[in-house]
Amino acid sequence: MKINTDRAPTYGPAIADLKKEGKLPEETLHRQVKYLDNVVEADHGKLKQLIKPVRGFKTLTTAYATIKGFEVMHALRKGQAAIFQYGGGIMGEVRLIERQFNVYTT
Template identity: 75%
Template sequence: MGSTVVLPKGVSYRYLEQMMGERGVPVDHSTIYRWVQRYAPEIEKRLRWHWRRPQSTSWRVDETYVKVRGQWTYLYRAVDKSGNTIDFYLSPTRNAKAAKRFLGKALNGLKYWEKPTVINTDKAATYAVALAELKQEGKCPEATVHRQVKYLNNVVEADHGKLKQLIRPVRGFKTLKTAYATIKGFEVMRALRKGQAAIFNLTDDVRGEARIVERAFGIRPNALTERRRVTRPVSRRPSNMRLITCNTRFSRPTRKFATEP
């Protein structure tokens, strides 16, 4: 049994418990929390091939703050110039080592033509150091331009705000592991909602997104999410009907115009 609910903004686990109870699915909010911790990283792993295909070689890289057990941690994120999610990484520190680890993760597994030609960041010196080291190691193309234009990062900063709408109702995380697991689920489902895996969707709504997850886990498709093939009945000739052959021959077409005699 499955239930699909479209939520424009983030909600708490207790609110989800109430909504599912109203729809005949009794479940405790702590169980929903355990589901997220168990399956969100697995969804991110299995669906990475579906959504993590950069549609542009112009990247916007920035970091935002996430509170874990009362302490600020740093969520590194990269999007393309259209706002499509490329990758993310949660780090307890904000330095050149963390920036290098994130950029190396974002570049890993990409084809040569998928790697960025331009990476735009803020004025933080850590990115310049990280990119220089990655170029020396051959993980980043030498021709990649590092640009530091503030207003060009408005795309990724606006995307931070939409992600924070989902994180805010959680009211803080207890450990870095649980925070990263939850954020993985948020990021992947937001990437699907952006249409980054639209080529795999059977429908242009949340049912298509659910179908992608079902296929990734080998779940039998729901009748509501599976596109049905309409078959028309084939009309057959009755056995007692005789076939009459026609021997009429048509004259060969001429090249004369209509006005000619």
């Protein structure tokens, strides 16, 4: 069994403790991968590109709502919400958004 983590110093001792307690097999291999968080950082880059034209936010509430909307649309594009869609293709995404946010098109 292999466990891949980034280079945070807390993972090593935590995994060693789990092995001592018998919650992880002794043969478990801990691999520290320097660039493991690049996938997360790549998503942040896209988010920054979307936020820049907005020129900041006046309140925390509007910031939260706007960023949440960006994240939802990004998840839809990546296909992460496919099981929640009401039909296939773009119309399935439209119906999902309509029902979740009570916004209906005419």
